[in-house]
Amino acid sequence: MESQELISKEMADLHASRPGLSQPLLDFPPYRSSVLRHPTRDPRPADPEGAELVAPVFGHSDVDPLEADLTIQSGGEPIGERIVVSGRILDGAGRPVRGQLVEIWQANAAGRYVHQRDQHPAPLDPHFTGLGRCLTDDGGGYRFTTIKPGPYPWRNHRNAWRPAHIHFSLFGTDFTQRMITQMYFPGDPLVALDPILQSITGEDARARLVASYDHDLSEHEWVLGYRWDIVLTGSHATYVEPEDGDHD
Amino acid sequence: MTDLAPTPGQTIGPFFHHALPYDHDRELVPPCRADAVRLHGYVYDGAGSGIPDALLEIRHADPTGTVPTVEGSLRRQGGAFTGWGRSTTDRTGHYWFSTLEPGPTRDGGVACFAVTVFARGLLNRLFTRAYVPSDEAALAADPLLAGLPADERARLVAVREPDGGLRFDIHLQGERETVFLSFPRHRDRP
Ligand SMILES: [Fe+3]
Numbered sequence A: 001m002e003s004q005e006l007i008s009k010e011m012a013d014l015h016a017s018r019p020g021l022s023q024p025l026l027d028f029p030p031y032r033s034s035v036l037r038h039p040t041r042d043p044r045p046a047d048p049e050g051a052e053l054v055a056p057v058f059g060h061s062d063v064d065p066l067e068a069d070l071t072i073q074s075g076g077e078p079i080g081e082r083i084v085v086s087g088r089i090l091d092g093a094g095r096p097v098r099g100q101l102v103e104i105w106q107a108n109a110a111g112r113y114v115h116q117r118d119q120h121p122a123p124l125d126p127h128f129t130g131l132g133r134c135l136t137d138d139g140g141g142y143r144f145t146t147i148k149p150g151p152y153p154w155r156n157h158r159n160a161w162r163p164a165h166i167h168f169s170l171f172g173t174d175f176t177q178r179m180i181t182q183m184y185f186p187g188d189p190l191v192a193l194d195p196i197l198q199s200i201t202g203e204d205a206r207a208r209l210v211a212s213y214d215h216d217l218s219e220h221e222w223v224l225g226y227r228w229d230i231v232l233t234g235s236h237a238t239y240v241e242p243e244d245g246d247h248d
Numbered sequence B: 001m002t003d004l005a006p007t008p009g010q011t012i013g014p015f016f017h018h019a020l021p022y023d024h025d026r027e028l029v030p031p032c033r034a035d036a037v038r039l040h041g042y043v044y045d046g047a048g049s050g051i052p053d054a055l056l057e058i059r060h061a062d063p064t065g066t067v068p069t070v071e072g073s074l075r076r077q078g079g080a081f082t083g084w085g086r087s088t089t090d091r092t093g094h095y096w097f098s099t100l101e102p103g104p105t106r107d108g109g110v111a112c113f114a115v116t117v118f119a120r121g122l123l124n125r126l127f128t129r130a131y132v133p134s135d136e137a138a139l140a141a142d143p144l145l146a147g148l149p150a151d152e153r154a155r156l157v158a159v160r161e162p163d164g165g166l167r168f169d170i171h172l173q174g175e176r177e178t179v180f181l182s183f184p185r186h187r188d189r190p
Helices: A006-018 A203-207 B136-140 B148-154
Strands: A080-090 A101-106 A131-137 A141-147 A152-154 A160-161 A165-170 A179-184 A224-225 B039-046 B054-059 B084-086 B092-099 B112-119 B126-131
Touching: A006 B039, A101 A141, A131 A141, B039 B054, B039 B112, B084 B092
Parallel strands: A080 A224
Antiparallel strands: A080 A141, A101 A131, A101 A165, A152 A160, A165 A179, B039 B092, B054 B084, B054 B112, B112 B126
């Protein structure tokens, strides 16, 4: 297996040759699994139409409010640092994405997923499944209570470790805004070494995937708070101002 | 209005199977329904191997060409047709949906499924379309298909199977690489 030094050199070369991009390079060989899984041709420009302009609709029949608390799902307190992760989901014009589905999944405090293919020799937590859902509120806000995930090793190269992260699945107001991403934690020394995060060559863009510690979200003797706002690509659909009384 | 800088995407990774799939996720209508149609196919990598850890989502109109905006996709039992579904691939790279055949969303248009592809090893989602097979003249008049060479056009049209199902394969890379799409608001600003 290659060394971190070699992978880091490859990443630096790609950052120099394709600087400042705000989305990941799909052809990013330091992430070895991408080699046979990236398209070689540029995507074709298309004008969205029909179903592409209409996001799927989710509602209270789909999501139980308790699904937003990952610390109460399995009949006991999970081990680890209890945290709140909260923020707003906006479209590219700054409009809140209301009533839309947010799904998250993550490793436990020891860096282990409840997944049969996760072979990391770290303990499973019988009280933590690491998955949550919620609907955004009228201001586009979301809020999860969970456990701070641990970093975990993977086989991309020798001594490869994923920085602690939470996977987020997001919908906008039209289907072209659909996206899946990962949220990272501030001050993590592993982010500079991680080929998945570093596939984004723009430093500002990478910084947008890192949450900030927010003391106002922390609660006395209970929980530490992280804020992470999400901006989806611009909506293509014509925006209709919500009518008065549409806010219940 | 000034645009805010978008949050970047990231790969779905290897460990989404305990989080994103759910009961009846790929059954927009029950497979036993008389008007159910199966949309299915394989997701391949650049070496021609099926990708066992991909996830597809489809969004499409009902047979009358109306795009549903009703809730209930996560709890389907007895609910309305929602026009959205999600399917993982199996060990061979195979995905399937049981759904209704969409109608065109405008007069003279060709019906299609909007498709989103996620996979481990794929650093951001991809968009494409699976067109319902139609007569050549109609396909040639579609704004996207009209601008594509014949072989690429053919790759965006699903194949009708003898049982009425639709087959649509996705090649992330290689000679038969699927035509993936970018929409105006996706393009990276310098
Ligand atoms: Fe992960």
